[in-house]
Amino acid sequence: LFITGKEQSIYFPRVEHSIIQYGDRKKHFATAIPAGEARYVMDRNTGQIKTVRGPAMLLPDPRNEVIVRRILTDRQCELWYPGNAEALAYNRSLRALTAAGAQYVAEQEVLQQRKGKKEEKGVPPPPASPAVEPPQGVAGDSFERSTQYTQPRTLTLDTKYEGAPAVNVWTGYATMVVSRTGTRRVEKGPCTILLDYDETLEVLELSTGTPKTTDNLQRTVYLRVLNNKVSDVVRIKTRDRVEVSLKLSYRVNFEGEEARWFQVENYVKFLCDHARSMLKGAAQKRTVAEFDAHGVDIVRDILLGAPGAEGQRPGLVFKENGMRVTDVEVLGIEVEDTQIAAMLNQAQHEVVRQNIELDQAEKELLVTQRREQIHREIDDARALTARRRSELAAQQAAHELQVALARVKAELDEAMERQKAEKARQEVEDVRHHSELARKKGDADLELGVEREKLNLALENLRAEADAVVKRFQAAQGGFSEALLTLGNQETMRQVAEALSVQNLIGGKNFTEVLGKLFANSPLQAVFDRVAEQANGHRVG
Template structure:
């Protein structure tokens, strides 16, 4: 009997473990801090994820911890724990705790921060709070009674009122207003009801109890590669490693059935949280699509964030200015939303994704040469259509019923579809939805100057040809572009005749067949050639050089011209073109003479066509007609003449009898202008050899006779030449003497003539010099006269100028003298008294000086006073006045002095 060693298991704080008593089946929860020593009947267990328990390691497990920004999804919560906010998962004590009554099959949401142990039968998943961007939303479902005390209960109630699509278009929002809890009570929430939580109403969301997040697993959106990598970063290490292995296996290559089985097994793995399963499924979908090469790389969404994405968050459809999306409500009613906008669908709304780029469709960009085919599916008025169609579209009716069709042409413009009409594919005539606009946009056909296009009227079946140069837009309602099917042989006969580079050559092993061309058949008719164009409406002849376009039912008539050595129709060449002027044909004929000798004759013919052009093509083989007619006539002529004559005169016989003037054919207007004998052979070889030998002998005799004759003629000619040579020498001597005389006379006449010419020249030169001298003298005289006249005129002008100057100067001098005189007179009148007084004073002074010098002596001698003596001396002289003045002044001065003294 072995000794059992029992180990003590420490349970630290914020840890727990479950112990199963195998005897009673009771499971206890031991919460730290404590120590547990299991007995022989106790076993440490844990949940196996399938509702049962399994053996666990002999160690404690940590509490379930949710930090800020996290919440716990607790399965099978404890009954009646709502009243105790402190105990998030029921009250417990340190040590052993008995099992509590659980509400099986339900879940409870416990927002963080919190920590608690798990009771036996419980499981918990810690999830981060859902962070939503402005263009993200969550789809939640009511799975039970909603906890009214939850922090986001009010948001859930308000969002429940948004039953239709919410479209945020900036200032023109069409969203329904949020309703308060009074108008939408909690009792109105039904089990299974789905609600959209929009990111534009909250950036963080923790679902209340009774609300479950619906993962986007069932949606067909394929996540981006960057989003997959960011999401797998948040997985636990073991789960991330398993995910990478599965992705690598998918990339290596699995069949579609194996891939579907792998995804089904992953969906039923209950040990993995739902969010982790969604991330792994999304990564597998992306790897499978990338390996299969599902399509070209898609554009990155404008709303994609650089950080890790929430696996439960769904993206609203973000529309650009030239984008739109289509939604269907629960009743199947469609709605088209134009960008720019953010579209949040209602809980029961679905996006149309067929042919889209992640639910986004591009508007139709139409140029002036493009159009769209629209079909009205619901009755609509003219005003409604004008509001939806591009500017410039004209409508004929006031009301359009279902089934009416329109053609919308670009201006250019950007066209958005609308509910009342659908875009029709012109090829399949079926409604079109998708971004492959090239398949539905009707492009005008650009036709250059040399081309044309065939267009069939669907109402009448008639095919018309549109000639270039133009741009033609086909209306698919009533018209269609028809391609003409042609045989390779016809193409080479019609087109390659003048354009060899367009010839269609069949390779080895390829049977000649027909082909289709989208353009009207363009044919170049070469110069001096004609072709016959036939159709059901008639025929016409085209004469080159020119370029023609064939209608849809028109074709060229083919002729079969005989070829070969004998133009008998057994070997022909097919052509559609007939040379009108200067054609040449050679043919070989066998003739039989009257003496039954057969000849082979080769003739060359040259001619033209004249008359009505349509008659030129009435004979299928005009070469054969010419050969048969000439052959019959030549044989008739040959039977009337012998072999010798035919050999000698066949060319003359042909020209005189067969072609006297011109050979005409009334059947096709062919005229043979000339005929040339190219070759003549004898059919019988022996007879031909004898004829050749006889001809050679005759030629030899003829040559011998001609040689003797030429020798005789040569001798006669030589003698004649000698006689003529002597005569020529004699006449040459005489001619030389005469020539010298003639030369002397000629020299004399030349000298005389030279002298005459020289004298005449000298006379002419002398006359010229005299005339020139006379002209020079006359010129000098005229020049001297002009100079003298000019000098006289100049002097006259100078004299006149000088005279005028002197007169002016004299006038100025007179005026100045007069002015000076007047000024002097004024000055003298002004200073005359003072001047006279001054002069008198000066004279008196001088006299007095002289008298003073001798007065003493004189006064002594005369015995008189000096004054009296001086007056006596000067009496009767001009100085007497001075003495009187002096006396007067002296008296005046003395009187004044006396008065002043008195």
């Protein structure tokens, strides 16, 4: 039985059960595996070693499982952890605990060795916890507090070399993980790889030196896949049989399927050999003078191709391992033959001298052109100033004319406005006068109507009195004829007419009174008095 507390919480030892001990240990404690780390656990029965990755609390079954540590060879330490002397020393110490050729060591053996070393050095064991005395007295009577800070229980995990080997792949690098079963995978940085027990890293062997050779190969497990730089020296022979040395620097990237990146073990030699072949073949079609004058463009055109419509070069592509040369830097072009180099230098000096003379002449021409241009600009500026002054004077005169015209227009407008105002005033006066005339006419018409009504009324009264008089005269017809004879006198008729005027009638006098006043002190008074008495008599009757 392996009692962990998961299936059976309480266990009581029985006679037929024997406890497996490792040394003096009867209890087995779990091992903490932090995140990003792992432990190797070997099955005693099958020999299979599995990897347990964190975060986890590992409690192996002591009956058939044991935690082991992997031992790396010196070559693996140098390749996986370049320049890490501590890792190399640690793996050598593990190798010393085992028999020759062993690739792992049990965890218990490492712990026992560490314990033995501590005892040899005289390191005292950790102090035992002080015994806690039972409390005295009645609970709740009093309590005491410590005057010193008591550190809490802590665990320090130092698992740097206790787990599975971890490999950190940097940005721009890649490595291939190969297992003993034949599976392969590429890990591209930045990442951390925890290797299983049967996994290792693919080793690349790269050419070194300038020019690149295989005399001193550099072994590495990390492939630079972005912005990789490879330098080389290429010696070529031109069409005129002159040897030229080219110092080049290639910028390399790896693209496409990642598994192909590691199919060429020495990609540096592969690149340099192919580039040399291309340069040597193309150099036989050009002269040394062309290389001396346009060597950079010639080399870039040969290796990277001619620029396209957008100015980008296609680059040199290797389908075998997905490698692409994106740029070539020509660091130097050197002619091997010293005499030809001297001739080229002399020719170049002559060309430089001529270029200097031409440059001086061009500069003098530019100075003269510039000087004359300055004179022309001065004249243009003066002419422009004069023209500007004339324009300003014309603008001033035009402005003054506009002001005068505006003043005259304002006066005309004012006169017109006054005329309009006077006309409006006259129209208002005419309206007022017509209104007044209309009022006067209305008043006159009203007065005339009133007078006409009064006249009509008077005429009506006069007609009535006339009718009455006629009746009276008819009654006094006998004595009235005499009176009429007397009326033949014009003077008498005039008095009668005045007496019978409308004004006297309107004054409230009747016809009899008027006639009485008319004939008073006249020869007809006696006649009228008699007629009036008769008329009154008839009126009374």
